Structures are given as structure tokens and as C-alpha cells.
Amino acid sequence: MTTGQNYIGETLSAKGKTTYKTINPELNTENKTVFYEATQDEITQAVALAEEAFKTYGTIVDVKKADFLEAIADEIEVLGDDLLTTYIQESGLPVGRANGERGRTTGQLRAFATMLREGSWVEAIINKTEDKPDIRRMQIPLGPVVVFGASNFPLAFSTAGGDTSSALAAGCPVIVKSHPLHAGTGELVSSAIIKAAQRTGMPNGVFSNLNSSGIEVGKALVEHSSVKAVGFTGSITGGTALCKIAANRPVPIPVYAEMGSINPVVILPSALKLESEKWAKNYAASIVAGTGQFCTNPGLILGINSNELENFITILALETDKLEPACMLHPDIKAKYESLKSEVLGQEGYTQQTNLKKEVKPNYALQNVITVNGNTFLKNKTFHKEVFGPFSVVVKCDDIQQLNTIIENLEGQLTGTILNSDESELKDFKEVIQNLKNKVGRLIFNNVPTGVEVCSGMTHSGPFPASSDSKFTSVGLTAVKRWVRPVTFQDWPNKLLPVALQDENLLGINRTVNDIVTQNPI
DSSP states (O other), X not given: OOOOOEEETTEEEOOOSOEEOOEETTTTEEOSOOEEOOOHHHHHHHHHHHHHHHHHHTTSOHHHHHHHHHHHHHHHHHTHHHHHHHHHHHXXXXXXXXXXXXXXXXXXXXXXXXXXXXXXXXXXXXXXXXXXXXXXXXXXXXXOEEEEOOSSOTTTTXXXXXXXXXXXXXXXXXXXXXXGGGHHHHHHHHHHHHHHHHHTTOOTTSEEEXXXXXXXXXXXXXXXXXXOEEEEESOXXXXXXXXXXXXXXXXXXXXXXXXXXXXXXXXXXXXXXHSHHHHHHHHHHHHHGGGGOSTTOOOEEEEEOSXXXXXXXXXXXXXXXXXXXXXXXXXXXHHHHHHHHHHHHTSSSEEEOOOOOOOOOTTEEOOEEEEEEHHHHHHOGGGGSOOSSSEEEEEEESSHHHHHHHHHTSOOEEEEEEEOSOGGGGGGGHHHHHHHHTTXXXXXXXXXXXXXXXXXXXXXXXXXXXXXXXXXXXXXXXXXXXXXXXEEEESOOGGGSOGGGSTXXXXXXXEEETTEEEOOOO
């Protein structure tokens, strides 16, 4: 059951007068719960609690943090159908997606718990020789972290999503700025986190959840001197605004923002010749998946002009038209989709390929595929824009040289894909592949970009504006590195060192001792 209140640590609070409701986009009606926007006083209380909690939580042993993360996963599952029902009512997404995203969320939490129990994530390094100083280094948590919930993933990228789970794993208390589109989902998950914290003896303030329908609460949180880092998934406008706020503080802090991407796909001649129909069907499904509201939606497809490319485009358009339109996350997101689509379709030089014309419910989106030639694409940056929704541009390049020029002129992206059916052909496209690699965080071969595996090898970021810092990922176990910093202990007595750096290696973790990775004691 949702109350509409804020979680200030373990306490529910509703001091403010500004209220709002969430929307059921499928029915195009307001949901019942009234949510209370956090006041400045509630923000101050939440940050003060997080700062105090950090004194304990920042030094707690990894196995205790692992217990906490596993307990969160358990409590989320205990929420059962109440969580799924609220998720569906606030997002318009189907029950299968709700179930899948819940599983991804709990899976992430348990994966970080496993990482903590293994323990090597602290990157312990020891240099100990007789004639030099004794130098030992490891990672330690930064302090309180603010996480902004994402609109398109009410569970996996929001209240207990990848940012929160990785920050808690690092030893950082978390204050979530709940996304107003799914505030009820966020409150239910917050209740699970609070129950897990109480059950495992975590300090009050290790987690808080603040409501807000505007930008004021988020801005105040990022400006607060006790906040040490920020996690954000959303638009380029929102992400860059937060980066500027954080950079202009008396003491700047990092903002790890995952923002916009059109995820270029390069379909090579062999793939067009041998597997055109297969890739056209796969990419029609990928363009429309989740109503195009994935950050890895294939918004740009590049190929060299040929009869085979024309055949691919024809099949792609036909297959895209066959798919049923679906509901977008909110009326505002649908309106933004229509606005961006209209801006692109207001340009000259494109050809409309899809021909879907049907009456749909108010918040449903009609998918769209257009084509432009390489010269038009190079000259008009409007065709480079991300249209958040089921929309894709196919560019017909004159030759390999123009294909390279187009890739060189793209902004940073989350993903880039090569489709190929004859590996001997790849030597002719070495420069294309190299240029694409320089633009992306994840280089995909013969697959679709939609779908981001949660694992230690995943990179979900990319050069700006795909993310604010391409050295880090927001998905996978190495996401924890955003919330820590290295500290070196020089000539410290063994028993006063953190356990991970003591000679005995009581934790049994991998450590780099005099440049050799070992689990042996010194």
C-alpha cells in the first residue's frame, strides 16, 4: 500500500504542501495516491541522516553489506503482486515486462552481494620490500550518494536499481530522488529497502526516498555539501544540467549520467546480400521493443547504397508496419516523441518508408522508419537527434569513405553494431570498425543493441553525450567503481590496517603483492 509520503531514513514524512499524482498511461487517467513533494527541511534531514549513517556503513564488513543487499532482494519479492500492479498502473508496461524487470532488479542486488562475499573488488595492492616504504592501497567509499530514478525502467534503473545497488555495495548511503512517473512503485521498493535495513541492522539513514514532480528537490540534493556523488539515467538536458550544478559547487562532485544515444548499426554488404530478411525482421522488432523507450534503441542504421540495401529497407518497413503499436510511459513522453518526430519529419530530403496509419489509444505511439542519403545526413544534424520512441533513420551511404565520414561526425554513443555474413569482408572495413569503436561504449557483432546484460564485463556508457564519463559503466559489477576512491597507507602498523591490507589476508581475497596477484599471506 502506498502512502504518498517520503522516506526520511526509516520515517515516513509528508511536511510539504506541493502534491501530485501519477498517471496510468494505458487508461490515460490519474492514479489515486497523492504524493507529497519533499521540503527543504526533509531534504536536510535525509542528507544529515545519510552523513551520520556513513560513519558506520562506510566501514561495515562486506559480508554484512551482502546480507543487506540480499535482504532487499528478498523484501522486493515479498511485495508480490502489489508491486507488479502498481508498476503496470504507473507505466503502461505489460506484466511480462514487470516480471522481467523485477527479476533483473533482484538479480543485480544478489550479484553485488556475491561480489562482496568474494571481496576482491576493493583492489588491494601491496608493495612491501626491505629497502623501500611499505605502500598499501585499496578502494574506500566516497560518502552519501544521490540517485535519480529513471523514467523508462521503474525498477531496474530506479529506486533499487543498478545505481543504488552498486552504491550500497560500495558502502555509500543512498538518497533516491524518486521519478514522478512511478512514485508509487518507488515507494513500495523503498519500503522493502527500509525493512531489509532494519532486518540486517543497518544504520538509520542508509537509505532515503524523496518525492518530487519538478527539479527543485534534485537540484537541492546535488548542491548539498554532504552529498559526494550522483547517479542519473535520463535525457541529455537533465544530465548536463546536473553536471553543471555539481561542477559549480564550492567542492565539485562527480555526476555519473547515462544520457542520449541513437546506437548506430552498420550493415555490411555481405549481410545485406545473404541475410537481409533475417536482419530486417530482427531490427523491426528491436525498433519497436518497449515502444522504442530503451536507451539502446537502434535509432540509426547505416548501409552502402545498393539494390540489396533497398531490399532490406523494403522488408524492414513492411515488418515494422506489421507490429502492433504500444503504450508509451506517460502522456508527456508521448507528446515529446511526437514533437521530436515532427521536427525530424519537418526537414527536407528524407523518404518515408513505413506506412502505418491507424487509430490508436491516446498514449500509444505509431512506429516510423525513414531513409536519407549520406549527403543529407551529413549536412543536417536534425537527422542525428535521438527520437525517444519507436523511430529509426536508415542512411544510404555512397561508399565506404562516406560511411567513415558519417561515423566520424557522430556524437558519442552507448552502442555501435556491425552486421556481417562473411568475415573475409571485415578487412575492407577495418577503418569503419575502428571509427565506430572510438564512438561507443559497447561494440556489438551480429546482434541487436536492445538488451543490456548485467555482468562484470558489461559497459553501459560511452563518450559524451552518451554518458558524462565514459570510463565508468552504470550496468554490471564494475559500476561499483563510480562510488569509491583509492587510499594508500604508507608504513602503517599491520594491525591498524584495514583487514583487506593486513599481512595475513584473513579475507582470502585476490591481492596484488609486489606486482603478483595472489591470495597468499605475506
